[in-house]
Amino acid sequence: MSSPAISPSPPLRLLAIETSTDRMSVAVGDGSPGGLSLSYSGPGAAQSSANLLPTVGQLLGEAGWSLAELAAVVFARGPGSFTGLRTACAVTQGLAYGAQAQGVEGGLPVLPVDTLLALAEEARWLSEQAGGAVPEVIVAMLDARMGEVYVAVYAVRHQRVVSEPLQAPRLCAPAELAAFLQPIPGASEPAVLLAGNVFDTYGDALMGLPGQRQAAWPTATALLRLAPALLREGLAVAAHEAMPLYVRDKVAQTTDERERLRLAQTASAAG
Secondary structure (H helix, E strand, O other): OEOOOOOOOOOOOEEEEEOOOOEEEEEEEOOOOOOOEEEEEEEOHHHHHHHHHHHHHHHHHHHOOOHHHOOEEEEEEEOOOHHHHHHHHHHHHHHHHHHHHHOOOOOOOEEEEEHHHHHHHHHHHHHHHOOOOOOOEEEEEEEEEOOEEEEEEEEEEOOEEOOOOOEEEEEEOHHHHHHHOOOOOOOOHHHEEEEEOOHHHHHHHHOOOOOEEEEOOOOHHHHHHHHHHHHHOOOOEOHHHOOOOOOOOOOOOOHHHHHHHHHHHHHHHHO
C-alpha cells in the first residue's frame, strides 16, 4: 500500500542510500537543481553494513537535520548485490521506524527506486554536465558478475528520465544484449546513450551495440534528483514495504551451467 503523495515543495529534506554495488553512496538534500546536497561515496559491499549508519549520522549532522525532520528515506532497491540490497533495506526500515521515537507517528515514509533508474539518471546528468546532447533513450547496464549484466531501458522526456521503463530490468549475457536491444524502443541510434559500469569488463561483447557510451554508477545524489517527482507520484511506501528487487533468483550455478555459459561466450566471441 502506497503512502499519500508527498508534496515536493521546499524545503524538502531527504536521505538517500545506494549500496547496490561494491560502492556505498549516501546523500542528504532537497532534490532540487542547485539545492542543498551533501554526499559521501566510498567502499561498499561488506563494508556497507559497518559504515552506513555512521555515515548517515554524519551527513545529517552536517546538514543540521534530525531524523524526524526528513520527508522520506530514499533507497536503491536493486537489482544488484544481494548483501548490499539487504543492507539498504534493513537500514532504511530501521531509520524509518526509528523516527517514531522522535515523535513521527508510524515512522517515516520510504521511497524504493530501481537501481538501474538511478544509474540512468546519473548517466543523463553526467552527459548534461559534459555539454552532451540530451539522449532520447538510456540503456542502463550494471555488471551482475558471473558473466552477466543487469539491463533496463528508459526514455528521457523534458530532460528527465521517465521512471516507467521501456524495458524492465532483466538479467542478460553480454553476447545477448544486441538481440535484446534490436530495435531499441523509442529512439533512433544517435539519440541512444549506453550507460553503466560494464564497458571495461565486457567491452568486446558490447562493441556492436548502437549508441554513445557513458561510464556511470548508480549514486545517492541521482536518487535525490529523482525523488521529488517520484514522491509527487505517490510512490513512497510504509517502512515494512521496503523490499529488495531481485532480478537474479539464483546466485549459485552448477558446474554444468558454468560450462554451458563459458561455451556460449566462446562461441559468440569466435562468431
